[in-house]
Amino acid sequence: MSDMAVESTAPAELPRAKTDWLPLLLVPALGLLALPFVGSPSTWVTLTVAGLAMGMMIFLMASGLTLVFGLMDIINFGHGVFISLGAYATLLVLGPLAGWALEDSIGLNLALLGLCILVAMGVTALAGAVFERVIVRPVYGSHLKQILVTMGGLIVTEQLIHAIWGASPIPIPLPQSLRGAFVFGDIVMERYRVVAVVIGLTVFIGMQLLLNRTRIGLLIRAGVENPEMVEALGYRIRRLFVSVFIAGSALAGLGGVMWAFYRQTLTAGMGMEVMVLVFIVIIIGGLGSVGGCFVGSILVALVANYVGFIEPKLALISNILVMALVLIWRPQGLFPVARR
Amino acid sequence: MSSSPALPLAFDETRRHGGLLSGLLSSDLPRSRALSFILLAIFVLLAATPFLFSGSQPVGTAAKICVFIVLVASYDLLLGYSGIVSFAHTMFFGIGGYGIAIALERVGPTWSSAAIGLAAALALSAVLAIAIGLLSLRVRAIFFSMITLAVASAAAVLASQLSDITGGEDGLSFQLPPALRPAFRLFSEQVLGITVNGRLLAYYLVFFVSLVVFLLLLRIVNSPFGRVLQAIRENEFRAEALGYRVVAYRTAASVISALAATIAGALMALWLRYNGPDTTLSFSIMIDILLMVVIGGMGTMYGAVIGAAVFVLAQSYLQVLMGAGSAALAGIPLLPNLIHPDRWLLWLGALFIISVYAFPGGIVGRLRQGKA
Numbered sequence: 001m002s003d004m005a006v007e008s009t010a011p012a013e014l015p016r017a018k019t020d021w022l023p024l025l026l027v028p029a030l031g032l033l034a035l036p037f038v039g040s041p042s043t044w045v046t047l048t049v050a051g052l053a054m055g056m057m058i059f060l061m062a063s064g065l066t067l068v069f070g071l072m073d074i075i076n077f078g079h080g081v082f083i084s085l086g087a088y089a090t091l092l093v094l095g096p097l098a099g100w101a102l103e104d105s106i107g108l109n110l111a112l113l114g115l116c117i118l119v120a121m122g123v124t125a126l127a128g129a130v131f132e133r134v135i136v137r138p139v140y141g142s143h144l145k146q147i148l149v150t151m152g153g154l155i156v157t158e159q160l161i162h163a164i165w166g167a168s169p170i171p172i173p174l175p176q177s178l179r180g181a182f183v184f185g186d187i188v189m190e191r192y193r194v195v196a197v198v199i200g201l202t203v204f205i206g207m208q209l210l211l212n213r214t215r216i217g218l219l220i221r222a223g224v225e226n227p228e229m230v231e232a233l234g235y236r237i238r239r240l241f242v243s244v245f246i247a248g249s250a251l252a253g254l255g256g257v258m259w260a261f262y263r264q265t266l267t268a269g270m271g272m273e274v275m276v277l278v279f280i281v282i283i284i285g286g287l288g289s290v291g292g293c294f295v296g297s298i299l300v301a302l303v304a305n306y307v308g309f310i311e312p313k314l315a316l317i318s319n320i321l322v323m324a325l326v327l328i329w330r331p332q333g334l335f336p337v338a339r340r
Numbered sequence: 341m342s343s344s345p346a347l348p349l350a351f352d353e354t355r356r357h358g359g360l361l362s363g364l365l366s367s368d369l370p371r372s373r374a375l376s377f378i379l380l381a382i383f384v385l386l387a388a389t390p391f392l393f394s395g396s397q398p399v400g401t402a403a404k405i406c407v408f409i410v411l412v413a414s415y416d417l418l419l420g421y422s423g424i425v426s427f428a429h430t431m432f433f434g435i436g437g438y439g440i441a442i443a444l445e446r447v448g449p450t451w452s453s454a455a456i457g458l459a460a461a462l463a464l465s466a467v468l469a470i471a472i473g474l475l476s477l478r479v480r481a482i483f484f485s486m487i488t489l490a491v492a493s494a495a496a497v498l499a500s501q502l503s504d505i506t507g508g509e510d511g512l513s514f515q516l517p518p519a520l521r522p523a524f525r526l527f528s529e530q531v532l533g534i535t536v537n538g539r540l541l542a543y544y545l546v547f548f549v550s551l552v553v554f555l556l557l558l559r560i561v562n563s564p565f566g567r568v569l570q571a572i573r574e575n576e577f578r579a580e581a582l583g584y585r586v587v588a589y590r591t592a593a594s595v596i597s598a599l600a601a602t603i604a605g606a607l608m609a610l611w612l613r614y615n616g617p618d619t620t621l622s623f624s625i626m627i628d629i630l631l632m633v634v635i636g637g638m639g640t641m642y643g644a645v646i647g648a649a650v651f652v653l654a655q656s657y658l659q660v661l662m663g664a665g666s667a668a669l670a671g672i673p674l675l676p677n678l679i680h681p682d683r684w685l686l687w688l689g690a691l692f693i694i695s696v697y698a699f700p701g702g703i704v705g706r707l708r709q710g711k712a
Contacts, residue, residue, distance in 0.1 A: 155685060276490050
């Protein structure tokens with residue numbers, strides 16, 4: 001997160017947009033607040049790392065949705081099906097290369113994970129392109145129809161997954177060397193969660209760099225602010241829209257792979273189950289804000305973990321409580337996106 | 341939100357005034373001969389099911405259709421007339437079911453405990469609907485959709501976890517008041533060849549309450565209040581400028597719709613003598629409701645009748661047809677999978693998408709156009 005602030009040394013001709021620090025401080029504040037309730041510091045570290053990893057996975061699944069909404073003003077209730085599709089796409093790799101998962105070699109295992117991610121992103125990108133063309137394009141501009149039609153797309157695609165891969169849950173093995181945990185004294189960190197943190201951070205930093213340091217990112221941000229003006233300047237905003245939709249679907253596919261290996265079972269409904277969390281996260285973050293989505297994911301996951309440890313019964317509705325509190329504080333989410 | 345479904349506002353010159361039927365239907369007549377015929381056929385069939393068919397399955401299907409007509413009509417008040425997409429409708433359905441189930445199971449199988457349960461459920465639904473409405477309806481319509489989705493899923497989780505109260509995943513089975521039990525006889529002789537037992541009374545209780553609630557909803561959407569809702573749906577900004585408090589109207593609509601859904605849930609529980617997460621709370625029921633409203637016809641109320649009837653019948657009988665088709669195509673790759681009996685939702689989903697694009701008025705809109 002620090003990379004957003006260090007840039008002020010450059011000789012700025014225009015005043016830089018001020019970074020909104022308050023929501024960022026919320027995460028460490030929450031951690032410190034939880035410490036006395038949790039009691040032992042080592043448990044606290046374990047919970048925090050686990051929460052961070054969970055947050056990263058949620059972020060991977062949610063980032064595409066919030067990006068698509070921010071740029072295209074399209075709310076895709078069918079986003080969850082790309083998560084499921086990405087998860088099922090791992091079967092295309094795990095089928096022929098099942099042996100790689102059993103080898104106890106970190107290189108081969110990570111290569112397998114990488115390959116799964118690549119294939120899944122390819123499949124979901126393709127599906128996203130089709131989905132955009134067939135389902136979403138006719139209803140630009142009407143939220144009501146978007147919600148209905150993308151729900152319809154969700155139903156149909158879920159059923160297609162059933163038709164292709166069968167309706168019963170499919171177990172998938174976590175590669176050998178990613179099982180188990182690193183143990184430092186009393187602190188336990190599951191290996192897979194560490195991998196998830198690394199991948200999540202990489203994607204987040206990559207997205208920030210792409211959005212803030214490249215020409216295409218500039219266009220996307222400009223498109224979020226004022227699409228007509230970007231179009232008037234001679235850029236094909238439609239092409240930009242479609243590529244962002246495809247990228248968003250691919251990100252959901254990536255999230256789906258991570259989520260699938262975490263759950264180690266595939267069901268067609270797994271995407272829709274996690275969508276509730278995804279919606280909560282993007283509402284908390286501010287619809288359309290990638291940074292907000294990142295902070296929101298971590299916040300929700302950490303709260304769920306702490307509350308689950310301190311008062312398990314309350315954990316079931318902790319997400320809703322966090323959302324209600326945030327909305328009371330900032331009705332448009334942590335980082336409200338301009339224009340909306 | 342200016343481009344909501346292209347539905348004609350229900351003003352038209354053919355409205356007649358006076359007349360008992362017209363009064364009962366709040367002057368909102370079907371306005372199509374085919375539609376009138378279908379509605380009449382559904383009404384007669386539902387009213388006479390216990391006398392026309394033997395066995396418990398047809399009556400069960402009919403009772404389910406009655407309950408879903410109320411549920412879907414109340415959802416239509418939100419979606420079709422107010423242009424709000426809520427995913428918490430099953431939550432209110434579930435509250436109604438649990439209200440009856442918990443009261444009858446804990447307090448005892450009497451009418452007064454059923455009344456207490458229903459009253460408590462209605463109160464809880466109203467409070468929740470107001471809270472959700474005031475929190476989220478003042479922002480943007482999509483916020484409302486997402487927040488209702490989150491709240492509904494939290495409610496489903498709560499219901500399955502608080503097993504001391506709700507019976508958890510297993511749900512609650514309970515005894516009905518004596519007059520509704522199968523062993524009860526209203527007359528000692530048979531009437532029209534049918535024993536008038538408690539089960540029959542239970543069916544007619546479901547039937548008549550559904551009918552009354554449906555007519556009430558029809559009355560509401562055709563009242564000045566309903567007209568304002570449609571105005572807000574068409575142009576929120578202009579309605580606000582005319583001095584209507586949009587948030588208040590929308591919240592009121594969501595409360596009325598929630599109350600009707602609660603009644604539907606109570607009827608469902610009474611009929612099944614059971615309530616659990618799968619019968620009233622699950623997200624798949626929410627999807628079913630969406631399909632029924634859109635396929636039947638948004639913003640028409642009668643669409644709820646047709647949508648519910650078509651959908652429940654398809655659920656019960658389409659699968660048989662698809663099973664036959666699937667068996668006939670055995671040997672061809674993938675195709676038999678696509679028309680496997682379990683994939684019936686695939687085809688209804690496709691029909692749903694086509695409906696949203698091609699005929700926003702659903703079946704009812706189609707029939708009315710055909711007449712004009």
